[in-house]
Amino acid sequence: MGENLNIEELKTSVIDEIDAQRHQLSELSLKIHANPELGFHEVKATGWLTRYLEENGFSIEQGICELPTAFRASYGQGKPTIAILAEYDALPGLGHACGHNLIATCAVGAAVASKLAINQFGGSILVIGAPAEELYGGKTIMVDRGVFNNVDMAMMVHPGVYNTATTHALACQNLEVEFFGKAAHAAARPEAGINALEAMLNSFTAINSLRQHIKSTARIHGIITDGGQAANVVPAHSAANFIVRAEDNAYLDELKQKVLNCFIGAATASGARLEYKWDEVRYAPMRNNLTLARLFRQNMQSLGRRMQLFNPSNAFGSTDMGNVSQLVPGIHPIVAIAPKDVLGHSPRFAEAAASEAGVQGLVDAAKALAMTATDLVANPNIATKVKKEFQQQK
Ligand SMILES: [Zn+2]
Ligand SMILES: [Zn+2]
Numbered sequence: 188m189g190e191n192l193n194i195e196e197l198k199t200s201v202i203d204e205i206d207a208q209r210h211q212l213s214e215l216s217l218k219i220h221a222n223p224e225l226g227f228h229e230v231k232a233t234g235w236l237t238r239y240l241e242e243n244g245f246s247i248e249q250g251i252c253e254l255p256t257a258f259r260a261s262y263g264q265g266k267p268t269i270a271i272l273a274e275y276d277a278l279p280g281l282g283h284a285c286g287h288n289l290i291a292t293c294a295v296g297a298a299v300a301s302k303l304a305i306n307q308f309g310g311s312i313l314v315i316g317a318p319a320e321e322l323y324g325g326k327t328i329m330v331d332r333g334v335f336n337n338v339d340m341a342m343m344v345h346p347g348v349y350n351t352a353t354t355h356a357l358a359c360q361n362l363e364v365e366f367f368g369k370a371a372h373a374a375a376r377p378e379a380g381i382n383a384l385e386a387m388l389n390s391f392t393a394i395n396s397l398r399q400h401i402k403s404t405a406r407i408h409g410i411i412t413d414g415g416q417a418a419n420v421v422p423a424h425s426a427a428n429f430i431v432r433a434e435d436n437a438y439l440d441e442l443k444q445k446v447l448n449c450f451i452g453a454a455t456a457s458g459a460r461l462e463y464k465w466d467e468v469r470y471a472p473m474r475n476n477l478t479l480a481r482l483f484r485q486n487m488q489s490l491g492r493r494m495q496l497f498n499p500s501n502a503f504g505s506t507d508m509g510n511v512s513q514l515v516p517g518i519h520p521i522v523a524i525a526p527k528d529v530l531g532h533s534p535r536f537a538e539a540a541a542s543e544a545g546v547q548g549l550v551d552a553a554k555a556l557a558m559t560a561t562d563l564v565a566n567p568n569i570a571t572k573v574k575k576e577f578q579q580q581k
Contacts, residue, residue, distance in 0.1 A: 223277030226319025380421030
């Protein structure tokens with residue numbers, strides 16, 4: 188009983204600490220928002236974030252994993268080692284339309300406040316700065332290069348239009364395809380040509396047919412990036428980008444072959460030669476640790492923000508946090524910063540990421556993260572339960 192009271196008092200100081208940082212966190216978030224940087228070029232953002240952490244007593248390693256804009260900031264020693272992840276990349280043409288400025292600022296605010304719990308109970312708190320979430324899956328590289336090998340739990344919060352403690356994210360992989368045909372005068376000698384565009388169109392038709400007979404949670408979508416040069420020339424070259432997504436890795440593998448068969452069939456039918464390349468980066472599905480998610484939700488609700496355990500909508504994408512969650516117990520809750528009709532990756536969402544609701548979201552999320560970190564270092568039984576659930580999911 189005495190100890191419980193202690194934890195509650197500590198949580199109150201953690202909340203006060205984040206309220207005290209509110210102005211600085213808001214300024215930092217707006218500064219990153221006003222200076223959007225694309226994946227692997229987040230030089231200003233990482234400079235500001237690491238300076239803030241350094242000023243607050245964290246040791247910084249910049250450029251880890253041979254990625255110049257990746258970093259690790261650490262405070263404390265020993266177990267458990269709790270990682271809070273920061274994303275800070277923007278979208279081409281849209282700026283911070285995914286609100287990663289809020290993710291980054293929330294992470295540093297939560298980590299600085301978690302020091303209070305670390306000072307009292309021991310353990311370590313890390314901020315892992317993970318670049319290029321949107322375009323290149325920076326975390327998939329960092330997972331492969333061992334950053335998470337000594338981490339016990341990994342947490343981050345993403346802004347959105349719902350308050351949910353878990354994220355449903357699909358496994359996914361990109362595919363680039365090209366057809367090589369033969370150019371000819373489209374009117375004078377069409378019989379001499381091999382039409383690379385028709386091969387591509389037939390592939391799209393085959394994939395549209397395939398889509399009727401796949402699991403409802405899977406996704407296949409693509410664009411044509413080269414469809415020929417002139418209407419009076421039989422296109423000798425065509426190219427497209429596709430993304431294939433599925434709820435689990437096994438079904439993704441099955442679907443990848445089916446999608447590829449559509450292109451192979453079109454190549455045979457047209458006589459065009461097919462070349463294809465699956466991207467080296469593969470996003471894993473999100474494995475939500477429900478022990479952590481419930482704990483986070485409870486802490487968030489104690490702040491007066493209602494939060495559901497599961498997303499009520501059917502809108503799911505993919506995140507490289509999925510790869511982290513396959514290696515260590517993790518959560519990727521969503522905090523609402525805009526009304527439900529605002530679409531992610533839209534100019535309205537970019538506005539929300541610089542709004543007062545955005546700041547409130549980052550402050551609440553930082554508090555709930557630091558309170559959850561407090562529970563984890565203060566109560567070894569909870570940490571054990573988190574790990575046990577993770578082992579059982581494997
Ligand atoms: Zn995002
Ligand atoms: Zn995004």
